[in-house]
Amino acid sequence: MNHIYLIEDDVKLAKLIQMFLLKHGYTLDVFNSVTAYQDHQATFIPSLIICDVMLPDGNGFELFKQLQNEHTCPIIFLTALDSNQSQIKGLNLGACDYLVKPIMPNLLLAKVNAILRQSTINNQHISEYKQLTLDHQNKTISFAKLDLNLNENEYEIVAFLVKNAPHPVSREVLFQHVIGREYDGLDRAIDLKVSRLRKKLTALFNASYELNCRLDIKSVRGKGYCLDIQTASDQ
Template sequence: MPSLLLVEDDAAIRTALQLALTRQGHQVATAASGEEALANYKSVRPDLIVLDVMLPGVDGFEVCRQIRRTEQLPIILLTARSDDIDVVVGLESGADDYVVKPVQPRVLDARIRAVLRRGERDTSDVAVYGDLTVDRSAMTVSKRGVPIPLTPTELKLVMELSRHAGQALSRQQLLRLVWEHDYLGDSRLVDACVQRLRAKVEDVPAEPTLIKTVRGVGYRLDPPRA
């Protein structure tokens, strides 16, 4: 049973979502503020955090940033608007996905399960890209022999790029493969995740040599070294 931490300051929404997600088969702990979430998430040890953006005091962005300093567990943001700066800031803070309020529990449940599937094992294969080693069987990525800590979404993204090495994948293809939805308006999910991934795997993220941008298309991981 997946364990969730739901962070929402509105008591009515928090109770309704907790009940709905419990009925969907999740174990749900709650927090009413960013401070409470930061104080308790390590003891709760959730598989995933559902995090409201607009929290009093420490907001959802800051909660996300602080958790990302030490943890790679998945985070889904709850945001009031899909087309404003909140989404971009949230993704740059390290969130894996977002859902727009008012939240439909079935949609949220589907997004949660999609994120959690990203850590599942892939086909048995090891590929080397310069100093980067991608082991799809062990679901690990290392650089010069040192493991790289990746969120489940970052890990799934590099696995899909590796599986299609040498092939340019569009943002819409990556949305389907990694996030399991393909609304093109969500392409910022891809761009933000690529940016975070480059920061971890590239020597000079601003001048990537591994994950290339294919102008007008999307992204490509160059073929593995022979």
Template sequence: MSILCKLLLIEDDLPLASLICQYLRANQCDVVHVSSGEEVNLLFNLNEFDIVICDVMLPDISGFELFKTLNKEIHCPVIFFTALDDDKDQIYGLDLGAVDYIVKPVDPAILLARIKVHMRLRNQESSSTLRLNKLVLDSQQKKIYYQGAALPITVQEFDVLYLLAQHHLEIVPREVLFKSIIGRDYDGLDRAVDLIISRLRKKLEELSIDYLVIRSIRGKGYLLSCGE
């Protein structure tokens, strides 16, 4: 039986969490449950999850504050799941970057339906996008987004970064880059690709995207590394 998603549930109401876990697991969700921010910090790899459901009123930290930390480490949809039904709280949670805000109590079937919607959207996005931490490369639009805002780059700059990103931590020979981006064989002298990469580096530096580094490997080509 196929798994719909791997889900992290952060909920301190243990009877409610047990009910939700039981229902979601019966409907092809692989669920990991924790009940505090401290337990989240003990998880080895947050990026293994497809979606996160987070209570707001946790015993040791606000779910909003926890989200600010999680948002630096994970790249999956986060849903706030809380009894706080004030409009201001809902607006604040969504403005932080959560994809949904569900007010308790809610039928587990409704919760599952909302999860399915966000998984469909995520799967549609992943077919045409590539993520590098907070950077999103959209191959259909030939655009790069950083924290939701489109960056001022050319099509050639996009193509270079996208090709390097597809081979993250691998050396991409200059000849391969030249043929793919410029459209002809590299003659050993033309610096067109080097100039494109120079402009791209400058733009990333100006935007303080310092975790993304395009390295020159002498005599071989270029390598993209992506830190935290």
């Protein structure tokens, strides 16, 4: 699941965009000012950033360089400034698109989908972390060349923990990413999925006697979940 940062000072509009994109499979962090963005502690790594130009304590053009330095994802400007010069400035800075308010929700969704599709094409489909190999196109993961045979939710859990490694990911963040809705503080769906995944990994590695390494998911008290990778040198 792709995560989006939305930097937008219009609280009502930001909420509408968040609810609309959430319904279409995206999760969002929303910041209503430059300061709110700069003061936040990262929970998700964004796949896309949508940034307003006119903000109460600065503007998106000035913030753009920081966004570029901190993230490698595409950036869209969303603003009421419809002059050609403003659009040219935004695109020349390096933004991948410049959307003028008011924008129809379906057009925004189509733009987001298209940009993320292109971003996926431009990125490598295979990534590696320690002894894990992730095929993002086919959504498969192997560990020490052993296919983990994960379902889609299990793939999303492991892939997201890899993406944030070595830092733990909170239950709330993992819930939102995998389940696709806001965490209400009571729903234990993500805990059940992690528990089943742990049992699956334990059974898999217990059956693979020749492997001298193991993969597990560790609970970090007060912080959430992270990967626990044991290699031959650790044993």
